[in-house]
Amino acid sequence: MRVKVPYDRVVRWVETFAATIAENKEYLTDLDSAIGDADHGINMDRGMRAALAKLDGQPPGDVGAMLKAVGMALVSSVGGAGGPLYGTLFLQLGTATAGKSEIDADDWLAALTAAVVGVQARGKAEPNDKTMVDALLPARDALEEAIAEGESFPDALRRSAQAAEQGMKATIPLVARKGRASYLGERSAGHQDPGATSSYLLLKTAADTWSDG
Amino acid sequence: MRVKVPYDRVVRWVETFAATIAENKEYLTDLDSAIGDADHGINMDRGMRAALAKLDGQPPGDVGAMLKAVGMALVSSVGGAGGPLYGTLFLQLGTATAGKSEIDADDWLAALTAAVVGVQARGKAEPNDKTMVDALLPARDALEEAIAEGESFPDALRRSAQAAEQGMKATIPLVARKGRASYLGERSAGHQDPGATSSYLLLKTAADTWSDG
Amino acid sequence: MKKLINDPADVVREELLGIAAAHPDLVSVHFDPNYVVRADAPVKGKVALVSGGGSGHEPMHGGFVGVGMLDAACPGEVFTSPTPDQMQAASKAVDGGVGVVHIVKNYTGDIMNFDMAAELCRAEGAEVEAVIVDDDVAVQDSLYTAGRRGVGTTVLMEKIAGAAAQEGRSLKEVADVCREVNAGGRSMGMALTSCTVPAAGKPTFELGEDEMEIGIGIHGEPGRERMKLKPVHDIVEMMATAVVEDFPLKKGDRVLAFVNGMGGTPMIELYVVFNELQRFLSGRGIEITRNLIGSYITSLDMAGCSITLLKLNDDFVRLWDAPVKTAGLRWGV
């Protein structure tokens, strides 16, 4: 029997991600102080609050519509680099899951793939540019691999989150080539990328909320 | 034989006063920080430097002309309250000693009296308003008294300087009613008036340079 | 001390050189003695307006020299009144034959130096009228003190009287406009930080990270009261209450509201202050008919603001709206 994540559980993921961002607001902002403009946590928190407010009015049952609403809320409340990037990410997740009342591992792989493609199309970042792509792309690849190796959806999600974590940590030594951190040149090395960190938190909360009970 | 202070000795007094102001520049400015605008020492120092520069071009021998030149230099270089007040003081000293090549105790009493009258006419300060008048007026009165009691010019100068010192110290508890310190109201009490302090230094240097050797 | 300067002793001179280089179309700058005059001075048949005061309040006064405002400004050393010879030379340079108004802020030094200057000018046959600005409600007024300081109303007086002179009013009429503006203007200021006088090299006073000073002047003089930092809503309420009740202003009165930055405060905060002031006044039925928001009478790098209200009449409104062309204020031309 294939594990499916029903609509409510997807909503719970979004809520948990919002709570996780709120908890890590200062941490993310501090990371952004070092190599950016000290607002990534503040921005993401404002966006996820706006997203939560939108969830209430959402007709239940359509995972895709719900994720699109989250994306729209992010686009119109976050601004900065984070807004279009996370907005695109959720809009693509939503488009890929349109009309579904539950999702399985293949649905999620298709959705995450579309999301990463969307983020890259929007931001033009390549791997090792020291951006959120450095967490997202390995997570997607790890998910694909795990599914191909026949792992369960929960296990695949955990491997995906672990890959995101590794990718996030691997941004530390990198010299940024995209985003605000790139203005620092060599001075950007030695700091963990804030966007890669929030992306890891996104995948970690998916693994946490979709794999237990 | 009545002691007379010759032209060169009067010049030496002006020079010594300039040096004393330079030494006490920061002290006077600090006093002015507490109840004014932190510039009295800076202003007086700028003025006495300008006065010294004028002394060089002065035709020797005329005490009055020399003191007027000092007054003019102060008026056109100090600004603030100190400029017109010390300018007037020296201009009046000069007018009272016009054409003299030396001055005795009576000349000095007449000159100092004219100077105090001039300062009060210019600034409208009464005794106990917490201004330089609180040093100058007692100094003038003590000088008159000492002369009337038959003291020597050097001794009279010393009594005059002592009275100035007392007057200066007596400004500490006063609430200012004139000048910038008056904006502070009650908060001006407990601080020594900067202008009274520079006036004391003026009379102290007169006593020092005119009573020895 | 962190400032964009060379030797503190040269700040005023180098600033004046900068003004001279920047605005040759508006002003010419003279050195030794220092003064700034309209490029086309003297304007024959026009009453001339001369102001002056210590430097450190830029753009006041040099930035207000030009068509429709001042004819001359005399910059003193930082926070130190200029000297009579500056004022005399400036007055002479701009005298168009029908008299000169000296606009004097009520500080002992300014008063005495302008007094001496007026004596010098009159001795040479010039007609001079001096008018005093004393609008700071933070200072108790009394016959037995130096009286109130001249602060924000000065800027409004220079604009309004400048327009009156430009339209050809007589010496007495222009001086009367000044006195009416002074009678109709009230101000109060506050500081979040002290300023640092370049020659002193350290802050004039120290404020804790959670403190502010209410009722300050424009020279880093300590204020009326030191207190805990509050939301701007409460700060504006305190200041505006003091100003409004000093008049007192009543329902239906029209005012020019001037929110002024002290030099280290950005526009974003001044608009927030204006928003609070607008709410406060409209709550009392007082109408803001004109406004001015920006850093026009400053105290070096001090962070903080002042609020000035000028009770308006139709003449003031017309004169305020009249064209002005200076480095610091410009419209209609």
Add this chain to the structure above:
Amino acid sequence: MKKLINDPADVVREELLGIAAAHPDLVSVHFDPNYVVRADAPVKGKVALVSGGGSGHEPMHGGFVGVGMLDAACPGEVFTSPTPDQMQAASKAVDGGVGVVHIVKNYTGDIMNFDMAAELCRAEGAEVEAVIVDDDVAVQDSLYTAGRRGVGTTVLMEKIAGAAAQEGRSLKEVADVCREVNAGGRSMGMALTSCTVPAAGKPTFELGEDEMEIGIGIHGEPGRERMKLKPVHDIVEMMATAVVEDFPLKKGDRVLAFVNGMGGTPMIELYVVFNELQRFLSGRGIEITRNLIGSYITSLDMAGCSITLLKLNDDFVRLWDAPVKTAGLRWGV
């Protein structure tokens, strides 16, 4: 943190309320989504200019909305690019039927949000051209990075292109003027202190009492180099050399010299900076034909300055001199 604000979360909204209350003759302010438009928008038959960016740079951009400059400004949160829906709504409100130019400073966030906005506008049939400002010579330019930041040249572009639009040029022509201004403009900035983002509550970076940061942006981003504080003569030489050699400018070139304060720096210091800049340039035979001195593109309460040079041609001079009537820049009207 010492600021004249209430809740940090309300700063932008309260600032906009202040602007709305202060300048109803010039602009109207819309909320949710937030944007500021010319009071007489849309102007039929005129190309519309829309700009936007994070708040905290006041008077840019809201202060530049009005006749002869911007048609609309979209203020984001402090130091955060505004969102596509703001830009789309603003563009729609000012579209006079002959196209809209988006003036975009080169930051990843601004670029992406304006990209999305342009997609939305075009989907509704509007003609939109986006132009990029990337004038900061402190940043190494390269195909493999985000490229140079948009800083001081933005102000000059908004004025000059605003005049071009006002005189009836076409969408393509106005966009080309923008691109020419960008090609001819170079900037460099420095900080004496960090700024403090209201929501963060503490300075973005710490500088020692004797340190400065050279090559900063306008968001409290760390600069190119931290060094010991120097006399302004040396600071200007360093910045101006970087700017002049990046062009490179040569003897006989004419420039508009823009000395900009970062928000916490008073005019007296900016004139001292201008004096140094004037000496530096005249020493190289470069003529300052026009100048702008003041705090126009700021970084909250940061103390410091930036220097922008725009190489002039006759068209630029004429467009610069054309009338402008906004809260932040005004002449000729």
